[in-house]
Amino acid sequence: MPVKTEAAPYLDAFRANAAEPSWLRAARGAALEKFGERGFPSRREEAWRFTSLRPLLNMQFPPIATKGEGRATKSGYALTEGTHRLVFANGVLQSQIGDLPKGVWLASAARTLAEKPELIRGALNDTDLAGGQPFASLNAALFADGFVLALEPGVTLDRPIEIIHIADTVDAASIHLRNLITLAAGSRATVVESYFGEGSYWTNTVTTVSVGDGAALTQIKLQDESRAAIHFGTARVTLAASARYRNFGLALGASLSRQDVQVLLGDGADVEVAGAFLQRGEQDTTNAIVIDHAAPNGTTRELFKGVLDERAHAAFLGRIAVREGAQKTDAKQTSRTLLLSDRAAIDTKPELEIFADDVKCAHGATVGDLDKETLFFLRARGIGLDEARHMLIEAFVLEAIEMVEQPELREHLAGHIRRWLAREAA
Amino acid sequence: MLEIDNLHASVEGGREILKGVTLHVKAGEVHAIMGPNGSGKSTLAGILAGRDGYVITAGSVTYDGRDLLALAPEDRARAGLFLAFQYPVEIPGVNNMYFLRMALNALRRARGEPDLDAGQFLKSVRAKLKTLEIEDDLLQRGVNVGFSGGEKKRNEIFQMAMLEPRLAILDETDSGLDIDALRIVANGINKLRTPERAVIMITHYQRLLDYVAPDFVHVLSEGRIVRSGDKSLAIELEKSGYVGVGA
Numbered sequence: 001m002p003v004k005t006e007a008a009p010y011l012d013a014f015r016a017n018a019a020e021p022s023w024l025r026a027a028r029g030a031a032l033e034k035f036g037e038r039g040f041p042s043r044r045e046e047a048w049r050f051t052s053l054r055p056l057l058n059m060q061f062p063p064i065a066t067k068g069e070g071r072a073t074k075s076g077y078a079l080t081e082g083t084h085r086l087v088f089a090n091g092v093l094q095s096q097i098g099d100l101p102k103g104v105w106l107a108s109a110a111r112t113l114a115e116k117p118e119l120i121r122g123a124l125n126d127t128d129l130a131g132g133q134p135f136a137s138l139n140a141a142l143f144a145d146g147f148v149l150a151l152e153p154g155v156t157l158d159r160p161i162e163i164i165h166i167a168d169t170v171d172a173a174s175i176h177l178r179n180l181i182t183l184a185a186g187s188r189a190t191v192v193e194s195y196f197g198e199g200s201y202w203t204n205t206v207t208t209v210s211v212g213d214g215a216a217l218t219q220i221k222l223q224d225e226s227r228a229a230i231h232f233g234t235a236r237v238t239l240a241a242s243a244r245y246r247n248f249g250l251a252l253g254a255s256l257s258r259q260d261v262q263v264l265l266g267d268g269a270d271v272e273v274a275g276a277f278l279q280r281g282e283q284d285t286t287n288a289i290v291i292d293h294a295a296p297n298g299t300t301r302e303l304f305k306g307v308l309d310e311r312a313h314a315a316f317l318g319r320i321a322v323r324e325g326a327q328k329t330d331a332k333q334t335s336r337t338l339l340l341s342d343r344a345a346i347d348t349k350p351e352l353e354i355f356a357d358d359v360k361c362a363h364g365a366t367v368g369d370l371d372k373e374t375l376f377f378l379r380a381r382g383i384g385l386d387e388a389r390h391m392l393i394e395a396f397v398l399e400a401i402e403m404v405e406q407p408e409l410r411e412h413l414a415g416h417i418r419r420w421l422a423r424e425a426a
Numbered sequence: 427m428l429e430i431d432n433l434h435a436s437v438e439g440g441r442e443i444l445k446g447v448t449l450h451v452k453a454g455e456v457h458a459i460m461g462p463n464g465s466g467k468s469t470l471a472g473i474l475a476g477r478d479g480y481v482i483t484a485g486s487v488t489y490d491g492r493d494l495l496a497l498a499p500e501d502r503a504r505a506g507l508f509l510a511f512q513y514p515v516e517i518p519g520v521n522n523m524y525f526l527r528m529a530l531n532a533l534r535r536a537r538g539e540p541d542l543d544a545g546q547f548l549k550s551v552r553a554k555l556k557t558l559e560i561e562d563d564l565l566q567r568g569v570n571v572g573f574s575g576g577e578k579k580r581n582e583i584f585q586m587a588m589l590e591p592r593l594a595i596l597d598e599t600d601s602g603l604d605i606d607a608l609r610i611v612a613n614g615i616n617k618l619r620t621p622e623r624a625v626i627m628i629t630h631y632q633r634l635l636d637y638v639a640p641d642f643v644h645v646l647s648e649g650r651i652v653r654s655g656d657k658s659l660a661i662e663l664e665k666s667g668y669v670g671v672g673a
Contacts (some may be wrong), residue, residue: 372478377515380475381529381585382503382536390527395519395568 004039006057007138010037010174013062013140021117027124032141034131041134050347051286052316055256061174061202063142064167065089076419077194077222079412083162086147091175092166093145095147102188103152106161109178112148119148123180123208125236133260135232139206143178146205150180151187153212160190160409167197167229179207183215185240190218192409196253202230209237209245211269216244220409222416225253227281234260239269241295248404250413251277251285252420258286264369265291265298274303276400278393278420279312286315293326296356300330305400306337307393308344318363319351326356333363338370338396390421427453427624428474428494428593433485435473443469445649446485451593454621458635458660459628461646462668467628468512470646471597474626475509476502489593503529504536508591510582512598517569522581523551525569526588533589554587557617559610576607585613594618595626600634611639632664 001013014032040056041048067090078085084106087095093108100106100328105116113120127133128140167175183189195203203225211217225231231254239245243266249259263271277285291300304312314337322329337346350363370392378388397417404410428451435444441625443466443559451457461467473480474487476499487494517525531541542550555562558580570578580597586594596615600608615638627634631640635643635657643659648669653659 104501371515374515374517376475376477376499377511377517378525378529379499380477380503380509380511381525381589382500382532383528384500384532387528387532388500391520391525392517395517398519 003036007036007039009060009062010142015112020113023121024113024124027129028141028291030129031124031131034129035134035137035141038131038134038137044046045058047288047317050317050349051258052256052284056202056323059172059200061172061230062200063144064173064175065171065229066090066169066173067092075224075225076241076415077164077196079160079162079192079408083160083192084157085162085164087164088177091145091165091177101155101157103155104157105148105150107148109143109146109180111415112180113181116148119150119180119182120178122182122210123148125208127236128206133234135204136206136234139204140174142174143206146178146180148180149189149191150182151184151189153184154186156187157189160192160406163191163193165193165195165197167195167199167201167203167226169197169199171199172200172202174202174204177203177205177288179205181207181209181217181219183211183217185212186214187212187307188216188218190406190409192220192222194222195231197226197229199226200228203232205233207233207235208236211237211239211243211245213240213362214242216425218246218405219248220404220413221249221259222413223249223251223253223259224225224416225257227253227255227283229254231257232260233258235262236388237261239263239265239271241267242269244270245272246403246405247273248401248413249273249275249287250416251275252416254285255282257283258288260288262290263292265293265295265300267295268297269295270299272301272403274301274400274403275398276305276307277314278307278397278417279314281308281312282310282404283312284314286317288315288317289319291320293320293322293329293331293333295297296325296327296329297300298326298329298331300332301403302333302335303382303400303403306335306346307340307395307397308337308346309340311341311343313345313386315347315349316365317349317351319353320363322352322354322356322359322361324355327358329356329359331361331362335365336396337367338393339367340369390418393421394418427490429486429488431486433470433487434483435469436481436483438479438490442483443480443649444473447646447649447651449644449651450622451626452590453624455640455642456619456625456627456640458640458643458659459626459646460630460632460643460663462486463630465646466649468597468648471509471512471595471626471628474595475499475507500532503589504533506592507533508586508589508594510579510586510594510596510599512601514570514578514582516571516573518571520569522565522569525583526551529585530588554584556582558587558614560584575602576604579603579611580607583611585617587614590618592622593624593626595628597628598630599627600629600631606663608634608636615650632660635660
């Protein structure tokens with residue numbers, strides 16, 4: 001098969017590590033071949049219709065070769081409360097992980113491969129090898145590291161797992177991370193990922209998630225990458241019966257970013273996916289959420305709040321599928337966006353595909369500006385225009401954070417939103 | 427304190443609403459402006475507080491000798507002007523107490539006073555709450571979110587009590603209030619009556635004036651003040667209606 005032009009540099013960069021097990025080398029090779037044949041997704045594909053890949057086509061991003069410094073604690077991205085923290089610099093684990101409770105495996109992908117290779121095998125699924133999602137295939141071929149969290153049945157992690165990614169590049173480079181979260185029946189965990197850095201780089205992260213019977217996972221992601229960076233994140237989530245899954249993403253950084261969340265629900269599974277994106281300049285961000293009610297009695301709540309200023313663009317693609325037999329599904333999707341400038345724009349595309357008759361499904365989308373009379377009210381009480389605008393934007397966005405249960409995490413995220421607003425004033 | 431002279435104003439791109447309003451208000455005075463629907467009462471209140479959407483075509487408004495109309499709404503508030511809204515807005519996600527502390531501190535900063543900390547603020551709030559019979563839990567909600575009509579109006583008066591303006595403009599604060607709420611609101615207004623302050627009450631009905639005795643009553647009709655007098659004018663209006671007094 002011929003290789004697509006844009007894929008060629010990535011194929012050239014591929015060096016299979018001879019020390020890796022043969023199954024992994026074979027999987028990487030297969031994924032790479034598929035990526036080579038397909039190349040980047042085209043805007044003719046529905047899922048990529050609203051995402052311009054120009055920044056990725058204008059520049060080549062070979063896999064990163066330089067070490068980063070990893071200055072997380074200084075920068076306000078690390079949580080102050082005690083967490084189990086992993087710091088990655090340019091995609092390589094920097095820190096030692098302290099003592100972990102019994103029944104918890106938390107390690108880099110590299111170490112996991114050496115000690116528990118069957119877990120990594122689980123993180124590379126058939127989709128990557130079939131080439132259904134080109135960037136996930138590329139990730140499977142090129143990933144150097146990532147994190148693996150595995151909880152044994154009934155284990156509750158009280159402290160959040162905190163994964164910090166710092167990128168620091170001079171020459172354009174890509175960082176491919178492959179992560180795995182598996183929660184056995186009845187276990188509970190919260191994972192907070194933060195991404196930030198300096199320079200032109202492309203973060204391409206793929207996380208495979210599996211939540212067992214009655215287990216509960218909260219995944220929080222703060223994307224505040226360099227304004228010259230590209231960030232793609234994909235989470236593929238499988239929920240067993242009565243599992244609970246919360247996903248919240250805050251997108252502030254990157255010139256181009258995209259978050260794909262794909263959730264497959266078991267019987268009675270409960271899902272909340274929420275997100276907030278605040279973008280300005282020429283930033284472009286996409287949230288593509290696919291919720292698949294494959295079994296009955298599942299619940300889905302989706303809430304996305306966007307704030308777009310200047311010439312920023314965003315897309316929200318929200319597909320909810322209710323398969324035949326998935327009765328008593330209760331799904332609701334809401335997307336609300338504030339356009340602070342005439343030149344900012346959002347494309348929203350809700351899609352409901354319902355093949356069961358006893359279900360509740362609803363979606364709603366609004367796009368607007370700050371309410372004039374409300375601004376006047378605040379100003380008439382002495383609050384300055386900028387401050388009044390910030391109060392209203394913050395209040396608007398914070399609704400999406402309410403699903404985060406831990407107050408200290410909510411405050412951490414709110415702090416970053418306020419920082420974003422303050423940058424505007426500067 | 428406030429001098430409105432020959433004020434003409436139109437809705438942006440629309441018809442003329444105020445057609446030469448002249449009104450002078452001195453410190454210590456309470457003025458009532460009455461008039462039928464559509465006479466321009468709320469337009470006048472909005473223009474004084476700085477609401478967008480109006481064009482001043484002639485006349486002037488000075489406040490303490492300054493050109494009021496040149497000031498941004500927040501600067502008018504910081505100079506001591508307060509508008510109690512006819513339709514107070516709901517602001518989901520902005521906590522009432524937080525909002526009020528931001529407002530109070532904005533005014534204090536403008537006067538060169540230090541910010542009140544949370545403790546000092548709370549103390550001040552507690553004292554005023556009692557007099558206005560406002561439930562504590564209302565303040566923990568978003569601004570006016572889930573408030574009844576009467577609670578919203580009482581919240582306006584509560585804000586006024588906290589911000590202690592020098593010139594308060596009350597835009598139909600009495601409408602939609604039952605008799606108990608009216609008494610509470612009137613009590614709040616009377617507390618603000620001092621020789622240094624002034625109040626302009628815009629109202630449709632005479633009944634608020636039973637509780638807050640005005641020094642002057644003006645009848646606004648078709649964008650002009652057609653009659654001015656003392657309290658007895660309000661009583662005359664009650665008897666013979668606006669048509670009876672030439673409005």
